Amino acid sequence: MPYTVRTPTHSELVIKKSRFIGCVQPMADRASAQATVDALWQQHPGAAHVCWALLAGGQSAAVDDGEPGGTAGRPMLEVLRHQDLEGVLATVVRYFGGVKLGAGGLVRAYTDTIAQALLPAEKVPLQRMVVLQCEVPYALEGLVRREVEAAGATLGEVAHGSLVAVRLQLPQPQEAAFVQRLNDACQGRIGWIAP
Helix, strand or coil: CCCECCCCCEEEECCCEEEEEEEEEECHHHHHHHHHHHHHHHHHHCCEEEEEEEECHHHHHEEECCCCCCCCHHHHHHHHCCCCECCCCEEEEEECCCCCCCHHHHHHHHHHHHHHCCCCCCCECCCCCCEEEEECHHHHHHHHHHHHHCCCEEEEEEEECCCCCEEEEEEHHHHHHHHHHHHHCCCCCCEECCC
């Protein structure tokens, strides 16, 4: 089962005068990851490199940011994979200390920085969410709202037109039972819309 981290965790290592500042945090997609990396450049304008790795389904990435190819992003990505993480961004800000570490030294430095950041991390099971949309007569709006709350689902947009259109989100494993329960409760007067 894949996991994500609940909150950002940090680490800092100094290796042969180079300073490595690591962070591991939950991240949904590549655009958000890029925005986070851009913000790190703003916070650390004197840094030599801001390397990062993202595990987020089809949007995964490994960026060396000027370090020799395969010595930063890929090792960080492997740490995330080894920990069975998903939806996670690992970043390392490096301040160069004047001593070259060599390819092996860089791989160890970036791997260790992310591994250290993960030590205090609280891992939580990753739940795949689904978005459902339905339309019901006004008389059934209260029933649908109560069922959404009872299921622990998240109520999204509710639009009132000739029918009440409801958008909600819930964990994927609960989808089939929830849809069946609403179908039964509404006695066939609910219409499901493909999101």
